[in-house]
Amino acid sequence: MSLFLSSLLLAASLLPASQARTLFKYERVQLTTEYLQTLPEEDALLFAFENTFEAAAVNKTVYRCRYYPGDGKWPSEKAWTKLSKQLTTPDLLIKATPQAAVCYPGDAQNDAKCQQLTSNWTNSYTHVNDPTEILSPVYQGLTCQPPSIYNSGNCTLGGYPAYVVNVKNVLDIQVAINFARNDGVRLVVKNTGHDFAGKSAGAAALSIWTHGLKDIQFFDSYVDDSGYKGPAFKAGAGVQAFELYKAANDHGVVVVGGEGQTVGIMGGYIQGGGHSPLSSIYGMAADHVLGVEMVTPTGEFVTANSSSNTDLFYAVRGGGGSTFGVVTSVTVKAYPDMPVSAATWNLDSSKIGKDRFWNAVRAWVDRFNDNADAGIYNYFIIAPNGTTVSFIMQPFFAPNKTSAQVTELLKPYFSRMTSLNVPFSPKITSYKGFYPAWQAEFPLESQSDVQTAVGSRLFPRSNFASEVGRNLSFSALKDVVDAGQSIIAFNMAPTLARGGNPDNAVNPAWRTSVLHAITGRRWDLKSSTTDILSVRKALTNGTMQKWRDITPGSGSYLNEADRLEPNWQQSFWGDKYAKLLEIKKNWDKKDVFWAVNAVGSEGWVVESVDGLPNENGRLCKVNGTATTSSGVVGATPAPKLRAF
Ligand SMILES: Cc1cc2nc3c(=O)[nH]c(=O)nc-3n(C[C@H](O)[C@H](O)[C@H](O)COP(=O)(O)OP(=O)(O)OC[C@H]3O[C@@H](n4cnc5c(N)ncnc54)[C@H](O)[C@@H]3O)c2cc1C
Numbered sequence: 122m123s124l125f126l127s128s129l130l131l132a133a134s135l136l137p138a139s140q141a142r143t144l145f146k147y148e149r150v151q152l153t154t155e156y157l158q159t160l161p162e163e164d165a166l167l168f169a170f171e172n173t174f175e176a177a178a179v180n181k182t183v184y185r186c187r188y189y190p191g192d193g194k195w196p197s198e199k200a201w202t203k204l205s206k207q208l209t210t211p212d213l214l215i216k217a218t219p220q221a222a223v224c225y226p227g228d229a230q231n232d233a234k235c236q237q238l239t240s241n242w243t244n245s246y247t248h249v250n251d252p253t254e255i256l257s258p259v260y261q262g263l264t265c266q267p268p269s270i271y272n273s274g275n276c277t278l279g280g281y282p283a284y285v286v287n288v289k290n291v292l293d294i295q296v297a298i299n300f301a302r303n304d305g306v307r308l309v310v311k312n313t314g315h316d317f318a319g320k321s322a323g324a325a326a327l328s329i330w331t332h333g334l335k336d337i338q339f340f341d342s343y344v345d346d347s348g349y350k351g352p353a354f355k356a357g358a359g360v361q362a363f364e365l366y367k368a369a370n371d372h373g374v375v376v377v378g379g380e381g382q383t384v385g386i387m388g389g390y391i392q393g394g395g396h397s398p399l400s401s402i403y404g405m406a407a408d409h410v411l412g413v414e415m416v417t418p419t420g421e422f423v424t425a426n427s428s429s430n431t432d433l434f435y436a437v438r439g440g441g442g443s444t445f446g447v448v449t450s451v452t453v454k455a456y457p458d459m460p461v462s463a464a465t466w467n468l469d470s471s472k473i474g475k476d477r478f479w480n481a482v483r484a485w486v487d488r489f490n491d492n493a494d495a496g497i498y499n500y501f502i503i504a505p506n507g508t509t510v511s512f513i514m515q516p517f518f519a520p521n522k523t524s525a526q527v528t529e530l531l532k533p534y535f536s537r538m539t540s541l542n543v544p545f546s547p548k549i550t551s552y553k554g555f556y557p558a559w560q561a562e563f564p565l566e567s568q569s570d571v572q573t574a575v576g577s578r579l580f581p582r583s584n585f586a587s588e589v590g591r592n593l594s595f596s597a598l599k600d601v602v603d604a605g606q607s608i609i610a611f612n613m614a615p616t617l618a619r620g621g622n623p624d625n626a627v628n629p630a631w632r633t634s635v636l637h638a639i640t641g642r643r644w645d646l647k648s649s650t651t652d653i654l655s656v657r658k659a660l661t662n663g664t665m666q667k668w669r670d671i672t673p674g675s676g677s678y679l680n681e682a683d684r685l686e687p688n689w690q691q692s693f694w695g696d697k698y699a700k701l702l703e704i705k706k707n708w709d710k711k712d713v714f715w716a717v718n719a720v721g722s723e724g725w726v727v728e729s730v731d732g733l734p735n736e737n738g739r740l741c742k743v744n745g746t747a748t749t750s751s752g753v754v755g756a757t758p759a760p761k762l763r764a765f
Pocket residue numbers: 256309310311312313314315316317320321331358378379380381382383384385386387388389390391392393394395396397441442443444446447448449566680681716
C-alpha cells in the first residue's frame with residue numbers, strides 16, 4: 122500500500138502543469154518507471170513498460186498463440202495475485218464467472234436468481250453492468266445462457282475473458298496492459314459490450330473494463346490551439362449516452378451521440394465513427410472530437426489532439442475501438458440545444474394488403490435524399506411476420522423543426538399515400554429540446570439474440586437520384602423481406618460539408634450515403650454447426666452480396682457489421698485503410714490489441730473450439746508454425762529489463 126501511495130505522489134508531481142490542467146483526477150494516477158524500480162526485478166518484469174525491456178530479449182519471445190489456462194506459460198495464481206496488488210485496490214481484479222452460472226449445477230446455482238436473471242435477460246442493463254457480459258452472445262459461443270433461452274449444456278467460460286480489471290484510473294489500465302503484453306496473455310477491452318461482432322470479449326483474455334470511468338466535465342467556453350472556441354465536454358470512456366445527454370441538457374447544449382440509450386458513447390461508439398439522431402445536421406460523432414487521452418500498447422499515457430500525436434488523433438476518430446490503445450476520456454464539441462419534432466407511423470399489410478403496402482414503401486424510398494437534405498434522421502423497421510409485413514417508423518426524427526415544418530416535409534408523401542389509397546396519419550410530437558425528444562422517441566432496445574447473424578450496408582445517395590436506382594434499391598430491400606428477414610434502417614446524411622472536422626478515419630462511404638441498412642438471418646435453435654454455417658453463408662454471400670452488387674465501392678459500418686464481412690478493410694475504411702494500418706504498426710508492434718476485423722488484425726485468428734465464428738478459442742497467428750501443446754514455439758528466453 123505504501124508503495125502504491127508513493128506512486129500516486131510521484132505520478133502527480135511528474136506531470137507538466139499544462140497537461141494536468143485538462144486531465145481528470147483518475148488520469149493523474151499513473152504508473153511510473155520510478156515506482157517500478159522499487160519492485161523486486163521479477164515483479165518489475167510483470168509490469169514494466171515495453172520500452173524498458175532490452176529489445177533483443179523481447180524479439181526472441183516467439184509463440185504461435187496467446188497463452189491459455191493450463192499452458193505452462195499461463196501466469197500462475199501467484200502472478201495474478203501480484204497483478205491484483207498493483208491495482209488501486211486488489212478487488213479490482215475480478216476472476217470471471219458467467220452471470221448465468223446461477224442457472225447451472227455448481228456452487229453458484231440459485232434457482233431464484235436464475236429466474237430473475239432470465240426475466241431480465243433481454244434488458245441491456247443486465248449485460249452492460251456486468252464485468253464480462255456482451256450483448257451479442259452468439260460471439261461469446263453461447264456457453265452459459267439461461268437454459269430456458271438457450272440450453273448451454275454445461276456452463277463454461279467460453280469466449281468470456283478469464284480475468285477482468287475493473288479499472289478506476291490510468292494506473293490500473295497501464296498495469297493491465299503491461300501485464301498482458303509482458304506475459305503473452307490476450308488483452309480485450311470491454312466498455313458496455315454493445316459491439317455487434319463480439320469484439321469486447323475473448324477467451325482466456327485479461328479484459329480491461331472501462332465502465333467505471335464516468336467523469337463528465339463541461340466547459341462553457343473551451344478554447345483550444347486549433348482555433349475552436351465554444352462549449353465542450355470532456356467525458357470518461359465509461360460514459361453512456363443517457364448520461365452524457367442528461368449532462369448536456371443540464372447545460373442547455375447538445376452533443377452528437379447515438380440513439381441507443383446504453384451505448385458507450387466515448388468508447389467503441391465514437392472510435393468507430395458514431396451515427397446520431399443529429400447526423401443529418403452535424404455528421405458523425407467522431408467529427409466533433411477535440412482530443413482524447415489514452416494509454417498506448419506500450420503502456421504510455423498520451424494526449425492525442427490536433428497538435429500532439431496527430432496520427433493517433435486521426436486514427437481513433439473512426440479507426441475503431443480496441444486497436445490503438447485504451448481511450449480514457451474524449452473531449453467533444455457541444456452545440457446549442459434546439460427544439461425537436463418527431464413523427465411515428467405504422468403500415469401493416471394485414472390491413473391494407475401487400476400491393477398497397479409495398480407501393481407505400483416504394484414511395485417512401487423516393488423521399489430518402491430529400492429527408493436527409495432536410496436534416497432528418499429516420500429510423501424504420503420493415504418486419505415480416507408470417508404472411509403479413511409491417512413498416513414501423515420509429516421515429517422520423519426532425520431536429521430544429523416545428524411540427525408544422527414536419528407536416529410540410531411529409532406533405533409530398535401524404536399526397537402519394539392519398540393517390541395510392543393508403544391511410545396515412547402520422548403522430549407528430551414536438552419537444553422543447555433534444556433530451557426530452559430523444560428520451561421519448563428511442564425506447565430501450567432488446568438484446569441478446571442467440572440465433573441470428575447480421576450484416577449492414579451503406580447505400581449511396583446516387584442510388585436514389587434516379588428512378589432506375591430507386592427501383593433497384595427498393596427491390597433489393599423488398600427481396601430480403603420477401604425471404605423472411607427483417608430490415609432495420611437509418612436514413613440520414615452525415616456529409617462532409619456539415620460535419621465539423623472531417624480529417625479523420627471515418628469510413629468515407631458514410632459521406633456519400635443516405636441509408637444505413639441492417640438485416641439478419643436466423644437459424645433454428647437446434648441447428649448443427651454445418652447448418653449455422655450455411656445460414657451465415659446465405660447472409661454474407663447471398664443477401665449481403667446482392668446489396669453490395671448494387672452499391673459498388675461503398676461500404677459497411679464497422680460498429681454494426683457482419684463478423685464475416687468480406688474485404689472488411691475496404692468496407693470499413695475504404696482508401697483510408699493503408700494509412701490506418703501504418704499507424705497501427707507504428708504504435709502496436711507486438712499486436713497487444715487485437716479485435717476481429719480491426720485495423721491490423723490480419724495476422725491473428727481465433728481458433729474457435731466449435732468451428733463457428735466466435736471468441737471461444739485461442740487467439741493464434743494465422744501463419745504460425747511448429748506448435749507445441751502450449752502454443753509456444755521454441756524456447757522463450759528470460760526477458761531482460763534494461764538497467765534503470
Ligand atoms: C442497442 C444498440 C444501439 C446502438 N445504437 C447506435 C447508434 O445510435 N449509433 C451508432 O453509431 N451505433 C450504435 N450502436 C452500435 C455501437 O456504436 C457499437 O456497438 C459500439 O461498438 C459500442 O461501443 P461500446 O464502447 O458501447 O461497446 P463495447 O462493445 O464495449 O466496445 C466496442 C468496441 O470498442 C472497444 N472499446 C470500447 N471502449 C474502448 C476504449 N475506451 N478504448 C479502446 N477501445 C474501446 C471494445 O474493445 C470493442 O472492440 C448500437 C448498438 C446497439 C446494440
